[in-house]
Amino acid sequence: MKFWINVETPTGTVLGDGPIITASRWSHTLLLDASGVFNFSVPLNDPRINLLQPKRIVRCYITTPSGIREFGSGIIDTLEPNVNESGIAILNVSGNDMLRDLTTRSVGFLELYGAGEGVYNAIATIMGYAPAGWSVDGSVGTQEPAYPIYGGFAGENILNALNIIAKKIGEHFRLSPGKKVA
Amino acid sequence: MSYTLYKFGTTLFLPCANASQDIGTGTAKLNIVDSQWGGAYDLTDRHDRAMRGGFPIAVSGVLFATSAADLVTEYNKLRGFLGKKEKLYRKDDAGNLQWIWARLEAVNSNRTIFNTLNLEVSMNFVGLSPTWNSSVIGAWRLDDGSELDDSLYLDIVYRVLISKKPQTVPVVNEGNAIVRGLMFTITSGNNVPITSVVIEKTGETQMTWTGTLAPGNELRIDFGALSVKNNGVDEYANIVFGVNHIAEDWLHLDPGTNNIIISITGGGGDETKGPFLDINYYSGWI
Numbered sequence: 001m002k003f004w005i006n007v008e009t010p011t012g013t014v015l016g017d018g019p020i021i022t023a024s025r026w027s028h029t030l031l032l033d034a035s036g037v038f039n040f041s042v043p044l045n046d047p048r049i050n051l052l053q054p055k056r057i058v059r060c061y062i063t064t065p066s067g068i069r070e071f072g073s074g075i076i077d078t079l080e081p082n083v084n085e086s087g088i089a090i091l092n093v094s095g096n097d098m099l100r101d102l103t104t105r106s107v108g109f110l111e112l113y114g115a116g117e118g119v120y121n122a123i124a125t126i127m128g129y130a131p132a133g134w135s136v137d138g139s140v141g142t143q144e145p146a147y148p149i150y151g152g153f154a155g156e157n158i159l160n161a162l163n164i165i166a167k168k169i170g171e172h173f174r175l176s177p178g179k180k181v182a
Numbered sequence: 183m184s185y186t187l188y189k190f191g192t193t194l195f196l197p198c199a200n201a202s203q204d205i206g207t208g209t210a211k212l213n214i215v216d217s218q219w220g221g222a223y224d225l226t227d228r229h230d231r232a233m234r235g236g237f238p239i240a241v242s243g244v245l246f247a248t249s250a251a252d253l254v255t256e257y258n259k260l261r262g263f264l265g266k267k268e269k270l271y272r273k274d275d276a277g278n279l280q281w282i283w284a285r286l287e288a289v290n291s292n293r294t295i296f297n298t299l300n301l302e303v304s305m306n307f308v309g310l311s312p313t314w315n316s317s318v319i320g321a322w323r324l325d326d327g328s329e330l331d332d333s334l335y336l337d338i339v340y341r342v343l344i345s346k347k348p349q350t351v352p353v354v355n356e357g358n359a360i361v362r363g364l365m366f367t368i369t370s371g372n373n374v375p376i377t378s379v380v381i382e383k384t385g386e387t388q389m390t391w392t393g394t395l396a397p398g399n400e401l402r403i404d405f406g407a408l409s410v411k412n413n414g415v416d417e418y419a420n421i422v423f424g425v426n427h428i429a430e431d432w433l434h435l436d437p438g439t440n441n442i443i444i445s446i447t448g449g450g451g452d453e454t455k456g457p458f459l460d461i462n463y464y465s466g467w468i
Contacts, residue, residue, distance in 0.1 A: 001213065001225060002430040004408070006418075014419035018408040047407075063430045065227060068423055 003071060005040065006059045007051040010075075012133060015051050019061075022046045024090075026060045028072030028097060032172045033163050035103070038074035039094035044081060052079060052093055070177040073098050099175045102158040105129050110153045110161070118148030126161045127181065137180035145169045184275055187241055190286065190307070191268030194260070197243030197303060205272070207468050208237025208309060231360055233312055239270070239284065242304035250298035257301055261289050270307055272314065280467055282311035313359040313466030340461045348380070348445040353435055356465035361435040363406030364463035370397045370449040371456020380445040387433045387442075388424030393417060395449075405433045435463065 003026055004019040020042055028038040040060070042049065052058070059073040077095035084090055107129045112119045119125060123144055127136055149168065153161055162181065166172055176182035185205045189195050196203075210232040213225035226232045245260070247253035263286045270284035288306040342351050355361050370376045376395040381403075382388050391410065395401045399413035408431070410417045433442070449457030 001227075004430070015416070016418055017411050017416040018404075018418045021408055063428045065428060067425055067428060 001062055003060055003062045006061065007048070008057040008059065010055050010057060012057065015056070016048050018048065020046065020048055020051070020058075026072065028060070028074065030097065030174050032174055033166055035099035035159065036074075036097040036175060037094065038072055038097055039092060041090045041092050044089040044091050046091075049091060052076060052091065054079065057098070058093070073177075075100055097175055098179055099159060099181075101131055101179065102134070102162070102181075103160075105131060105158050106155050107153045107158060107161045108155065110151075112149050112151035114148065118150035120144055120148055122149040122151065122165050123162070123181075126158060126165065130158055133179045135180050137176040137182040145171075185272045185280075186275075187239070187270065187272045189271040190263060190284070191266070194263055194268075196241055196305070197245050199244040199246060199300075200302075201241070201243040203242075204238070204240040208234040208239075210234050233360075237309045238287075239307040239309050240304065241307065242302070245301045245303055247299055253299060253301060257291070257303070260303060260305070264289055267310070270309070278316065280314040280316045282309050282314050284309050284311075312362065313357065313468060315363075315464035316357060316467055342444075342459045342461065344444055344446045344449070344457050344459055347447070348382070348443045351442045351444055351459065351461075353440045353442055353461060353463070354465075355435040355437050355440065355463075357467040358437050359466040359468040360437070361463055361466040362431045364433070364435060364461065365405065366401075366403045367460040367462070368395065368401040368403075368446070368449075369456060369458050369460070370395055370399070371458065372450030373397045374448055374450040376401070376446055376449040376457055378445075378447040380443075381433060382424075382443040382445075383429070383433060383440065384443075385426075386429040388427040389432060390422050390424065391417070391420050392422070393420040403432075405431060408432060435466070 003023070004021050005023055005026070006019050007015045009015060023040045023042045026038070026040045028036065030036040038058075042052070054076050056076050057073065058076060060071040061068055062071050063069070074095045074097040076093055078093070080092040080094075082090050082092055107126055110125070110129070112122050112125060121144055123136055127134060145165075149165060151164065151168075153164075156164065162173060173181050186198075187196055187203045187205070188198065211234060212232050215223045215225065217223055245253060245256050247256055265286060267283060267285045269281045271279060271281045273279050284307045286305060287308050289303065290305070291301055291303045293301060353364075366381070368376065368379055375397060378390060378392045379401065380390045391401065391403070393412060395412055401417075402411045403409070410421055444459060446457050
């Protein structure tokens with residue numbers, strides 16, 4: 001099974017003449033209710049090495065008998081040139097996964113309340129503040145709470161706001177392939 | 183039919199006297215997990231071929247010289263290639279040439295004292311190319327680093343006029359191995375820009391490029407490097423893979439005839455002026 005890594009701008013435009021195909025490994029650890037971490041290594045003389053820059057998005061893909069599948073993704077934080085035990089110059093690339101994108105926007109002073117009760121669309125309301133492209137993956141279980149949610153925020157970012165709701169209702173969430181909260 | 187390894191780079195002819203040469207395939211890289219229930223689970227898809235990585239090639243023979251000084255010169259020439267990456271050539275018994283990229287890993291010799299006119303030597307190469315390349319199909323330039331005896335033919339250009347949509351283009355791989363390093367160059371005709379190109383191979387490849395390819399410009403898709411350039415400008419972003427696409431290498435040639443289905447929008451559609459698809463590749467051998 002082979003994998004490749006696309007490099008995108010922070011707004012999702014794919015860069016370069018092709019994907020990174022020399023990576024020796026890819027690791028992505030998903031976390032519940034938090035942004036996970038990824039890392040991979042490429043030889044320093046990869047002709048597409050200059051595509052890898054902080055804040056850019058990387059997406060790892062594999063093919064399966066049923067088509068291409070995203071294997072993981074993240075936002076580059078750290079680029080560490082290194083010489084490994086074999087004397088090979090490599091670049092270690094690491095960062096948080098895409099959920100970190102939800103920490104870049106605040107929900108401001110959002111108040112969740114309705115006519116005499118809370119709201120039934122707390123998650124959708126919070127995700128309405130998310131950068132373009134984000135959605136809730138209801139197909140794998142994320143749903144609005146069955147009962148109304150009251151809430152008031154004071155500048156929390158979107159990820160923290162989701163955490164507050166999750167704790168209140170005793171649920172958890174995680175990243176789903178693409179820009180989806182599941 | 184068998185093979186003889188005979189040249190490394192452009193100037194080093196391998197010793198042929200009393201020669202012993204490794205002409206095996208190397209070892210395919212398997213992804214197999216032994217099962218606790220017996221047998222093993224093969225992680226490589228049933229339809230995919232497990233490829234080899236770098237593979238060892240051992241060559242031995244005897245250097246001859248007319249004087250002790252000449253023998254030293256010959257041996258030093260051989261040693262001077264240590265660590266170099268060059269084309270390693272072989273030919274079959276019918277004289278057909280094939281080559282791979284290889285690196286010389288070691289030169290070994292045990293001298294017999296007082297024997298100053300011949301020397302047994304052995305060399306260890308590491309083959310780097312996935313397959314041995316034979317006759318090139320497509321256009322090539324004299325300044326691309328190839329030699330005049332590299333099995334290249336000046337007049338061969340596999341240029342296809344894409345006059346139908348879709349059009350099936352048969353591409354023949356004369357070898358016995360999968361070829362991954364082919365290149366497509368698409369050009370317009372009639373001063374009409376091309377706005378999309380769909381490349382399909384049943385059950386494997388389904389990819390679409392969309393954009394604007396101006397008349398006189400080239401859309402170059404290199405399936406070996408997985409690269410897309412529109413007149414030299416990066417355009418990987420303009421590639422979309424279909425739901426039926428499962429080829430990790432985008433497109434490859436199986437041994438025999440491969441029917442590639444091409445649909446081009448724009449570019450004139452004239453029966454003489456284009457659009458054109460130029461295909462460059464080597465047939466591949468294990």
